[in-house]
Amino acid sequence: MSTIPVLVILLFLAMLLVGGLQGLKAFLSLAINFALIFLTVVLIGLDFPILGVTLLNAVIILAVTIYLGDDDPLTTETAFYGSVIVMVLVVLLIIPTEHWAMVQGFGNENTEDLEGLSLLVGIKFLDVSIATTILSSLGAIAEAAIAISAGLGEILAQNPQISANRLFADGLTVGKQIIGTTFNTLFFGFFGGFLGLFIWFERLNYTWEEFINNKIFVSELLMILISFIGVILTIPVTTWVMRLKVRRRQAGS
Amino acid sequence: MRKIEPKYQVSWLVILAVLLVGGLLCWGVQHDAFLYKTPVGRVTKVTNRKRFSQVDNFHNHDFTQKQTLQVQILNGQYKGKSVQVQNTFSASQAMDLSYRKKQQLFLHIQRKAGHQLQVTITDLKRDTVIVSLSFLAIVLLLMTMKFSGFMALMSVLLNGVLFFLAIKLDVQSQGADVLAIFATLAFVFAGMTLFLVLGKTRQMIVTFGATIIGTLGSVVVTLLVLKFTHEQGLHFETMAYVTQNPQPVFLAETILGSLGAVMDESTDIISSLFALHEERPQMSRYQLFLSGREIGKSIMGPLINVLFLIFMADTFAMMVLYLRNGNSWGYAFTMNMSLGMVQSLVSGIGIVLAIPAASLFASSLLKRGDHA
Incomplete structure (x- = not known):
């Protein structure tokens, strides 16, 4: 048997064993997200408008991750709206940044991998790099949104008459705890990806000038920074959505 | 924890100071060419030539286009000189780039016979983007998390240093x-x-x-x-x-x-x-x-x-x-x-x-x- 199916089965069993039904749903969300990612890249390859396809699939990925990640309707709905708003904000940051940095496509370090491939493929690689950056930030945004709205949901359950302003302050407190650990997830996640590249830089004696202006390094670092800014923005935005919902509910009753 | 003052006060003074520092930092990095050993030049004029449409073996339609750039050199022994550089780019820009006015580039300068300089572009200067986005992220981190944000930043920096040392060790x-x-x-x-x-x-x-x-x-x-x-x-x-x-x-x-x-x-x-x-x-x-x-x-x-x-x-x-x-x-x-x-x-x-x-x-x- 080949390696990937064995690992898939092992992960599935582990998730089922530890998480039960919730584990099953989490595994399902991974599978659907994989299909969506693959679909996105295939559609881009088939000349569909890159940003349109990416944004559409990005919203579906957020929905899948959030609705299969938690059961409580208030939590999931708040997290979903919050994360979609954050995604829009992040996209507004990504588009000018990528135009400015011009880190699309491939660097000189990729030359060997590109041997025998035609580069004149009629796809705007700048848009591909925007798509990459958007998609890589979604997971972190969804995770933060769920964590904050779940935390706030807990506070609301204990104290349903809590004032809207008080709730906002609590959201920021909950958020503080989340940022610290998410920071680690993101940085180490990317550190892992950096390893091969850094060994390359060191082996070939790159100077610091080449290093901080290098296309691939800059593109990876931009991805970290943007995901991270997305996570920070998620805190006030999700709390704000929760406050709106609570206000409406309190006004309605 | 619950006793923390709920008001999220950021005074105008702080915002002003942050904007000022950020602006100064970006301006500084944009004018840091003197720190570089590699020649850096700024594009002052772009003339785009005709497009040539290209079709590859897989029927992908693309084009290539030449551009002539007027570049002013910002550092080194040729500082102040204005030179012409040729560049070719494609529609997809997978490996090549279409340069715009005011961008800064790294150059390779060779003195040919006589006083002719042969100049080629090696890469785009990207340090301003990195510095300004890092600044934005750090400011947001410190504003939301105050002291614990500072600790998180320290841990990342320390980890980064260790990472570098480990890589040096590995290469050795x-x-x-x-x-x-x-x-x-x-x-x-x-x-x-x-x-x-x-x-x-x-x-x-x-x-x-x-x-x-x-x-x-x-x-x-x-x-x-x-x-x-x-x-x-x-x-x-x-x-x-x-x-x-x-x-x-x-x-x-x-x-x-x-x-x-x-x-x-x-x-x-x-x-x-x-x-x-x-x-x-x-x-x-x-x-x-x-x-x-x-x-x-x-x-x-x-x-x-x-x-x-x-x-x-x-x-x-x-x-x-x-x-x-x-x-x-x-x-x-x-x-x-x-x-x-x-x-x-x-x-x-x-x-x-x-x-x-x-x-x-x-x-x-x-x-x-x-x-x-």
């Missing part, structure tokens, strides 16, 4: 002990990060233990699976930027990549269990274990998705190129996405394993502490 040893070096580094990373976040407490020791068990467990599982499946369907030779034996580098990348997520989860579970124990000290060991599992269950899905999306999105450019070069979906996946997929699966296994480990460690320690 010719990549012979890459796995040993980076596995040790993972221990140190975890220990230091948790120490900076939690201090030298029992909670930190338990979290450290759970993180190590989760990560170690996933590595052992991976090694076993790789052995028993004979790495069928994997192509380590397709790894990007590889200068030494790829398989250990891949494992080291996976360990580092999943470490943060495993730490994230263990921290969440264990700090919740410590808080729970404080609130309801009569809970039994088994009950604590079950609540730990309950908390872990709801975090694991989103957390695995975080890493999965990071690992997968990274392969996009190459995937698109493969697909446009007439390769089948399956082949494009195998050559580009399969290693990222393995990395996500292994990290996922680590994240799941950390749940029982964290719950078990925390519940046993809390209960033993009680009886002692």
Whole structure:
């Protein structure tokens, strides 16, 4: 048997064993997200408008991750709206940044991998790099949104008459705890990806000038920074959505 | 915690100061050419020539276009000189770039016979983007988290320095002990990060233990699976930027990549269990274990998705190129996405394993502490 199916089965069993039904749903969300990612890249390859396809699939990925990640309707709905708003904000940051940095496509370090491939493929690689950056930030945004709205949901359950302003302050407190650990997830996640590249830089004696202006390094670092800014923005935005919902509910009753 | 003043006050003075510092910083980096040894030039005029449409073997339509750039040199012995540079770019801009006015470029200058200078472009200067976005991220971090934000920043910087040292060590040893070096580094990373976040407490020791068990467990599982499946369907030779034996580098990348997520989860579970124990000290060991599992269950899905999306999105450019070069979906996946997929699966296994480990460690320690 080949390696990937064995690992898939092992992960599935582990998730089922530890998480039960919730584990099953989490595994399902991974599978659907994989299909969506693959679909996105295939559609881009088939000349569909890159940003349109990416944004559409990005919203579906957020929905899948959030609705299969938690059961409580208030939590999931708040997290979903919050994360979609954050995604829009992040996209507004990504588009000018990528135009400015011009880190699309491939660097000189990729030359060997590109041997025998035609580069004149009629796809705007700048848009591909925007798509990459958007998609890589979604997971972190969804995770933060769920964590904050779940935390706030807990506070609301204990104290349903809590004032809207008080709730906002609590959201920021909950958020503080989340940022610290998410920071680690993101940085180490990317550190892992950096390893091969850094060994390359060191082996070939790159100077610091080449290093901080290098296309691939800059593109990876931009991805970290943007995901991270997305996570920070998620805190006030999700709390704000929760406050709106609570206000409406309190006004309605 | 609850007593913290809820008002989120940021005075205008602070905002003004931040904007001023940020503006100065960007301006400074834009005028830092004198720090560079490589010649830097600014584009003052762009003249685009005619487009030539191109069709490759796979019927992809593209074009190439030449542009003549007037570039003013900003540093070195030719400072102040204005030179003409030719550049060719395509519609896709996969390896080439279409330059615009006011951009700064790195140049390669050669003196030809007579006083003619032959100038070619080597790359775009990108330090301003990096500095301004880093500044934005750091300001947001410090504004939302104040002191703990500062500690988080310190831990990342320290980890970065250690990472560099480890890479130097690896290159010096010719990549012979890459796995040993980076596995040790993972221990140190975890220990230091948790120490900076939690201090030298029992909670930190338990979290450290759970993180190590989760990560170690996933590595052992991976090694076993790789052995028993004979790495069928994997192509380590397709790894990007590889200068030494790829398989250990891949494992080291996976360990580092999943470490943060495993730490994230263990921290969440264990700090919740410590808080729970404080609130309801009569809970039994088994009950604590079950609540730990309950908390872990709801975090694991989103957390695995975080890493999965990071690992997968990274392969996009190459995937698109493969697909446009007439390769089948399956082949494009195998050559580009399969290693990222393995990395996500292994990290996922680590994240799941950390749940029982964290719950078990925390519940046993809390209960033993009680009886002692």
